[in-house]
Amino acid sequence: MPLEIAQHLFGLGATVGGFLDVSTAPSVASRLASVDLTAYGGSLATLEFVGRLISCLFLFAFGACVGSFLNVVVYRIPAGLSVVTPPSRCPTCGGRLTWRENLPVLGWLLLRGKCRFCRQPISIQYPLIEAAIGIVFALLYLHFYILPGNHSTTGGNGSWLSALVLPWWKAQGFAWSWPLFVAVLLLVAGLVASTIIDARHFIIPGEITWTMSGIGLAAAAVQPFFPVSGRARLLTPPIEQVAPTTCGVALGACFGLLIATILLKTGVLRYSYADYDAYVKPDDPRSSYPFARRETLREIVYLLPTIACGLIGGWVASQWSESQPPVWLGSVASALFGFLIGGATLWMVRILGTLGFGREAMGLGDVHLLASVGMVLGWKAAVWTFALSLPVSLGYAFLAFCVRPFIRLPIRELPLGPHLAFAAILTLLLTPTLRSFDPTLADVFSAAWQGFRIKTGF
Numbered sequence: 001m002p003l004e005i006a007q008h009l010f011g012l013g014a015t016v017g018g019f020l021d022v023s024t025a026p027s028v029a030s031r032l033a034s035v036d037l038t039a040y041g042g043s044l045a046t047l048e049f050v051g052r053l054i055s056c057l058f059l060f061a062f063g064a065c066v067g068s069f070l071n072v073v074v075y076r077i078p079a080g081l082s083v084v085t086p087p088s089r090c091p092t093c094g095g096r097l098t099w100r101e102n103l104p105v106l107g108w109l110l111l112r113g114k115c116r117f118c119r120q121p122i123s124i125q126y127p128l129i130e131a132a133i134g135i136v137f138a139l140l141y142l143h144f145y146i147l148p149g150n151h152s153t154t155g156g157n158g159s160w161l162s163a164l165v166l167p168w169w170k171a172q173g174f175a176w177s178w179p180l181f182v183a184v185l186l187l188v189a190g191l192v193a194s195t196i197i198d199a200r201h202f203i204i205p206g207e208i209t210w211t212m213s214g215i216g217l218a219a220a221a222v223q224p225f226f227p228v229s230g231r232a233r234l235l236t237p238p239i240e241q242v243a244p245t246t247c248g249v250a251l252g253a254c255f256g257l258l259i260a261t262i263l264l265k266t267g268v269l270r271y272s273y274a275d276y277d278a279y280v281k282p283d284d285p286r287s288s289y290p291f292a293r294r295e296t297l298r299e300i301v302y303l304l305p306t307i308a309c310g311l312i313g314g315w316v317a318s319q320w321s322e323s324q325p326p327v328w329l330g331s332v333a334s335a336l337f338g339f340l341i342g343g344a345t346l347w348m349v350r351i352l353g354t355l356g357f358g359r360e361a362m363g364l365g366d367v368h369l370l371a372s373v374g375m376v377l378g379w380k381a382a383v384w385t386f387a388l389s390l391p392v393s394l395g396y397a398f399l400a401f402c403v404r405p406f407i408r409l410p411i412r413e414l415p416l417g418p419h420l421a422f423a424a425i426l427t428l429l430l431t432p433t434l435r436s437f438d439p440t441l442a443d444v445f446s447a448a449w450q451g452f453r454i455k456t457g458f
């Protein structure tokens with residue numbers, strides 16, 4: 001029964017609705033502040049503090065609900081089960097949980113960690129994940145909106161923490177930026193889920209990555225309909241707007257991707273590695289797939305409509321270069337461009353790696369994962385995530401090597417996905433610092449381009 005989903009949704013709705021209500025309190029308070037309130041003493045500060053505290057509690061509850069759903073996702077998706085039905089039950093005896101026992105964290109405490117029917121212990125992993133996601137959501141809220149940040153456009157004199165926060169969030173305020181913020185929260189939750197599944201089963205389920213991408217696209221489409229606060233107008237938004245021609249490229253390429261996917265689903269194009277199971281036996285470590293290079297050609301054919309339509313889209317947009325696209329279209333195209341750059345970066349590595357080594361390099365799940373990071377955080381963040389995933393994986397290998405005599409970490413077995421997820425979270429938290437490198441990078445590229453032009457006389 002979708003009763004449980006309804007319960008989750010109800011929890012989500014109640015929390016989102018609740019904290020929206022509360023978080024507008026500070027903005028009401030600031031409007032009141034234009035009135036002389038000195039007579040009221042500290043009551044305004046108290047109101048603001050209470051508002052923020054309640055917002056934090058609501059975000060914790062929201063996170064715990066998402067964490068509760070993640071528990072279902074990381075267990076059921078790899079097992080090929082539906083995440084909707086049946087409702088939660090005891091894994092040992094199949095006893096059904098009541099709605100109170102289903103509450104995140106509280107339910108486990110209520111049962112004192114034991115099944116009501118068979119008295120078998122229920123893993124502490126469930127309340128731990130719920131509480132962890134709840135705490136992460138509340139901390140991200142504090143980090144983005146409450147902690148002392150600096151609001152200057154040039155950066156400078158804030159605390160060291162403020163150098164980690166993109167000032168746009170605080171300037172725009174929660175009430176007018178929650179679609180993008182919720183997309184960021186759910187991206188983090190999705191990264192956690194895909195890390196757990198990838199580390200255990202070596203797959204990144206498309207259900208997770210496509211959900212994250214879909215939420216990112218929806219947020220990019222909704223956000224432009226919110227007013228932009230005066231201070232935020234001067235600041236760089238979380239997803240940087242791309243130029244009109246680039247919008248054309250992004251929209252065209254996504255149209256091409258859609259066509260290629262329809263051709264794939266209808267059987268006109270063939271899936272790559274369709275006969276993989278005929279060659280690779282799980283119980284035979286010597287078996288390997290012999291046609292990896294040939295399958296790469298199949299993937300290039302799949303990508304051709306995307307490239308062609310992207311070029312056509314860019315050309316069409318360049319014909320109207322005088323006029324800017326509508327704001328919401330620019331926002332959607334910027335998110336789509338991030339999706340494409342994220343996906344293209346890893347797919348290029350996959351194609352080159354497979355051609356070079358003659359065996360499948362990097363899973364398509366990693367490609368989808370970086371694409372969803374690009375959709376939610378923008379194309380530069382996708383590139384940074386890829387760049388940071390290299391030092392992150394080296395750091396992990398080094399750490400695993402150092403602690404090997406004491407703890408056995410899965411040193412060779414850990415796939416790329418968890419490293420990508422960790423790098424994406426680093427990118428999210430270091431956005432302002434990473435953006436300060438952008439001009440340097442642009443200089444390096446333009447110097448290289450100038451050198452190339454002089455050398456070739458182009």
Ligand SMILES: [Zn+2]
Nearest residue numbers: 090093115118
């Ligand atoms: Zn039981």
